[in-house]
Amino acid sequence: MHNIAIYDTTLRDGSQSEEIHLSTADKIRIACKLDDLGIGYIEGGWPGSNPTDMSFFKEIKNYELKTSKVAAFGSTHLANSSPETDKNLQSLIAARTEVITIFGKTWDIHVQEALRTTLDRNLEIIHNSLAFLRPQVAELFFDAEHFFDGFKANREFAMACLDRAVQAGADSIILCDTNGGTLPHEVGDIVAQVRKAFPHTVLGIHAHNDGELAVANSLQAVQNGVRHIQGTINGYGERCGNANLCSIIPNLEIKMDIPCLPQGCMAKLTNVSHVVSEIANVRSFHRQPFVGKSAFAHKGGVHVSAVQKNPKTYEHIPPALVGNKQRILLSDLAGQSNILFKAKRYGFDLDKNDPFVLELLSELKHRENRGYEFSAAEASFELLLNRVMGRSRDYFKIIAFRVFDTQRSEDDDPFTEATVMVKVGGMVEHTAATGMGPVNALDNALRKALQRFYPNIATMHLVDFKVRVLWDLKNDDGQFAGTASQVRVLIESRDQHTQWVTVGVHYNILEASRQALEDSINYKLFKDDQAKLTRALRDRDQ
Template sequence: MRKIALFDSTLRDGSQAEGISFSVEDKLKIVQALDTLGVSFIEAGNPGSNPKDLEFFFRSKDLSLQHAKLVAFGSTRRRNTKAEDDPNLKSLVHAGTSCVAIFGKSWDFHVTDIIRTTLEENLAMIEDSIRFITESGSEVFFDAEHYFDGYVANKEYALASLRAALAGGATTLVLCETRGGMIPSEVKRITQETIALFPNVDFGIHTHDDAGCAVASSIAAVEAGVVQVQGTLLGFGERCGNANLASIAGILGTKLGCDCLCGESLERLTGICRRVAEVANVRISGNAPFIGKSAFAHKGGMHIDGVQKNPHSFEHIDPMVVGNERRLLMSEVAGRALMLKRIARIAPNLDKDDPVTVSLMDELKRLEAEGYQFEGAESSFDLVIRRHLKMYRPYFTLVHYQTIGSSPYADPQSGATHAAVVKVKVKGESAITAAEGEGPVNALDRALRKVLEQFYPTLTSVHLTDYKVRVLDSAGATASKVRVLIESTDGKESWSTIGVSKDIIEASWFALSDSIEYKLIADGVEPSGE
C-alpha cells in the first residue's frame, strides 16, 4: 500500500482565514485531534511571529503524540544578513521541533519586485537558512512558494531554488501553488516534469483553492509522484482557503488505496472533523464531501428506493467507512416505506398497513401543510412519532417565558441586546431563571438551558450551531407564519429541530424545546416532567 503523508496546516495557514482566531488552548486541542486522526505532520505556527505561537511551542513540549510530528514554520533569512543573526531562524531553532518548514521564493518576479533583492541573493537565502536549521538538528521541508507560476515564467530559476534547498540539506521539496489559479492538468504536468529531474528526492504539494481546484490539483500531484500533501483539515485558509485534507484523505483512502493516516481507520474522519470545527467555531457545510451531513442524504423517489434495495446504486462508498451515516429524508413525497423505516427505530413491530402507520402518514402531511418540513429536522419528527404512539413523557412543562429587548442596548460590552425569563416545572417543582443574549432567541435558548441544567446536567454540553428563519407566506407581511430550523450539538453529535408559528419567538421555542428533549431521549435520561 502506497503511503502518503498528510501535512496539516490548520494552526498556521488555517489561522489566516477570515474570522478564525485560535487561542493556545484551541491549538493544543486541535493538535490532539489531528494526532488521533493519524496525520503525519502538524504545522503549528511561526514561533517568531507572535507571543501566542511562542507560548504554544513551549507548552507543546508536554504533549504525548502517537503519530504526528509538530512542525515550526518560518521564512528564509532576511536579505543581506547572516542566517545565524536572523531572529526568525533562531526562534525556529528554539522551538525545538524535530521538523521545520522553511518557505522561500521560486518565482523570479517575487524576488525582484516583492522582496526586492537579486536572484543570486535569494538562492543564497534559501541555502543558508536551510543549512542553519539542519545543522541545529532539525529536518527541513522546503516550501517552494509560487513554484508553479515561477516554473511557467522562468523554469530554470524555479528549478534553481529547489537545488539551493537541497544544497542546504532539505529532505522534502514542497511545490506550492500559492495563488491557487492553476488547473489540475497543469499542476500534474509540472509536478511530473520536476520530479523527473530530481531522482530519489521526496516531493510534496501545497495548493490553494482560488479556482476551486485545490483538492483536484493535490490528487493530480499524488498521481504525479508526490509523497506529502499539505492542506487544512476543513479547507479553510487565506482567501478561498487551502486544500481540504478531509476530502483528500477520503479520496486517497477509498479511491487510490493509499495509507494517509498512519494506519488509522478512516472511520474517525467525520468525528474528528466535527471536533475541529467545534474548536474553530466554524460550521461544516452540509454538502461537504465525505463528512457533510448531507453527503449521504437521500430524499424521495428513485433515490430512496434505490439505496434501500442496494446502497451501491446511489452511494459511491459506504458512509460508515468515513464515520458518516446514511440519511433518508422525511417529507410528504418520501412514501410509506420510508415512514415505516423511521418508525421502526422507535416502534419496530408496526408494519406498513397498520392503522397507526397510516395515521402517522396523515399527520405528516397535515404538519407539512402547516409549514413544517421534516427533511432537515428528523429529530423533531422522531418526537412527533413518539407523541403519536403515546410513547412520549415530557421532561419539563413550560409555565411561561418572557423576552425583553432594549434600545439603546443595556450592556454594549457583553453584546447582550435582550433578556429572557423562563419558568418551568420539573418533578413537581417550579424553577425560574433569566439570561441575557444577543437577540431574543439567543437569550431564550440560554435561559431554557440554564433553568434545566440543574435537573439535567447533561445539557451543559449542548449549544446551537445554526439558526434559520423562513417566512412561509410573504403576503401576510409582519403577520406571516414563519418556520424556524435550528441545529444543535453536544460536541459529538448534531441534530436539527423545527418550529412553526406566526410568532417567531414561539416558533423558536418549539424548535428549542424539541432540541432539548431530543438530546435527553438520546442520552437515555428518564423523563421527570409533569
C-alpha cells in the same frame, strides 16, 4: 506506489482563515487529535512571528506524540542580512523541533517586486538559509512558494531555485500553488517535469483552493510522483482555504489504494473534523464530502428505497470507513420508505400499507408544506411518530401564555417578563418569570411552572437557537409577506446524556418559539420515561 506523507498545517495556514483564532491550548488539543489520527507531520506555526506559536513549541514538548513529528515554519533570511544574523532562522532553531520547513520565492515577479532584489541573490538566499539550518535539524523541508506560477513565467529560474534547495540539503521540495489558480492538467504536467529533473528528491504539493481545485490538484500531483501532501483539516486557510485533508486522505486510501495513515485510523476522520471545527469555533459544513453531516444523507423517497436494498446505489463509499453514518431525512419529498426506515429506528416495525404510515406521511407533508423542517429537527419528528402511534402521553398543556417587553428609557436594557398557565394532569399552575429577552423569559416561566412536577427538566439546557424567515411563503393576497412571513425556529437542547433539536413554525416568532420549547421539554420527559422503562425491564429480567 509509495506511501504518502501527510503534512498538516491547520495550526499555521488554517489559523490564517479570517474567522479562526487559536490559542496555545487550542493548538495543543488539535495537535493531539491529529496525532491520534496518525498524521505524519504537524506544522505548529511560525515561532518568529508571534508569542502564541513560540508558546506552542514549548508546551508540546510535554506531550508524547505517537505518530506525528512537529514542524516549525519560517522563511529564508532577509535579502539584506545573512543566516547567522537573521532572527527568523534563529527562532526556528530555538523551537527545537524535529522538522523545520522554510519557504522561499520561486516566481521572478516576487523576487523583483516583493523582495526588491536580483534573481541571483534570491538563489543565494535559498541555498544559504537551508545550508545554515541543515546541521540543526533532523528533517528539513523547502516550500517553493508560488512555484507553479513561477514555472509558467520563468521555467529556468524556478527550476534553479529547486536545484539550490536540493544542493543545500533539503530532504523534501514542496511545490506550492500559493495563489490557488493552477488547473489539474497543468499541475500534472509541471510535476512530471520536476520529477524527471530531480528523480531522487522527495517532492511535495501545497495547494490553495482559490479555483476550488486544491484537492484535485493534490491528487493529480500524486499521480505524477509527489509523495508528500500538505493541507489542513476541513480545508481551513487564508482566502478560500487550503487543500482539504478530510477529502484527500480517503481519496488516497479508498479510491487510489495509497496508504497515508496507520491502519485503522481513517475511521477517526469524521470525529477529528468535527472536533477541530468545535475548537476553532467554526460551524461544521454539513455538505462537506466524506465527513459532513449530509455526506451520506438521503431525502428523496426513491433514493431511500434504493439504499435500503443496497447502499451502493447512492453512496460512493461505506460511510463507516471514515467514521460517518448514513442518515435518512424526512421532508415533503419523503415517501413511505423514509417513514418505514425511521419508524423501525424508533422501534416500530410497520408495513407500508399500515394506516399509521399513511396518516403519518399525510401529517408530515402537511406540516412541511407550512414550513416545518423535520430533517433538521428529528426530536420533533420522533414525538410526532410516537403520538400518532399512541405511545407518547401529554406531559403538560399550555393553557395560555403572555410576554411583556418594556423599556423604561433609551439607555436602559429592555425588561422582559413572561407569564404562563400550565395544566399538568388535573392541576393548573400559573406563574411568571423574567429573562434576557422574550424567549428566555418564556423558557424560564415554563420551567418554573413544571419544576415541581418534573424536577428532571433542571438537567436540560438550550444549546442553540435559530430563526429562519420563510420568504417563499406568501400571504392571502399572493404577495410576499415580508415581516409578516412565517418563521421557523429551531431549538437545540441537551442534557447530561444526549442532544436534540425541535422545531416550531408560525408567523408569530413567540408562538413558533413556544412550539419548539414545548417539544424540547416533552422530548426530554419522553426520553426519561423510556430510560426508566428500559431499566425496569432489565431489573425484572435479572
